[in-house]
Amino acid sequence: MLQNDITFFARFEPDILAGRKTITIRDAAESHFQPGQRLRTGRYEDNGYFCTLEVISTTPVALNELNDEHARQENMTLAELRQVIAEIYPGLDEFYVIAFKRIS
Numbered sequence: 001m002l003q004n005d006i007t008f009f010a011r012f013e014p015d016i017l018a019g020r021k022t023i024t025i026r027d028a029a030e031s032h033f034q035p036g037q038r039l040r041t042g043r044y045e046d047n048g049y050f051c052t053l054e055v056i057s058t059t060p061v062a063l064n065e066l067n068d069e070h071a072r073q074e075n076m077t078l079a080e081l082r083q084v085i086a087e088i089y090p091g092l093d094e095f096y097v098i099a100f101k102r103i104s
């Protein structure tokens with residue numbers, strides 16, 4: 001079976017498929033994605049493929065630089081986004097914003 005290049009928690013799948021979520025904020029371990037790269041995208045929980053994303057950009061960001069535009073691109077409030085990031089990456093404050101578009 002083909003490997004996925006990136007995974008998302010299943011709760012984010014509907015927003016990605018609908019185009020409501022157009023960025024993901026990851027730690028250094030997932031900072032290698034390059035503009036133009038096409039990513040087989042699956043669910044974290046079962047690794048099931050659900051779409052292909054094309055990377056638009058990968059941009060470093062500090063936790064304290066997250067703003068309302070990042071939140072809008074995640075389809076969250078800024079408070080929700082900060083809480084989600086703190087839960088996924090406790091204690092970290094250096095991240096990468098991966099902007100993407102869904103191509104299939």
Ligand SMILES: CC(=O)Nc1cc[nH]c(=O)n1
Binds near residue numbers: 008009012024025
């Ligand atoms: C599986 C996983 O880490 N998913 C994440 C992490 C950060 N942002 C996001 O949208 N999804």
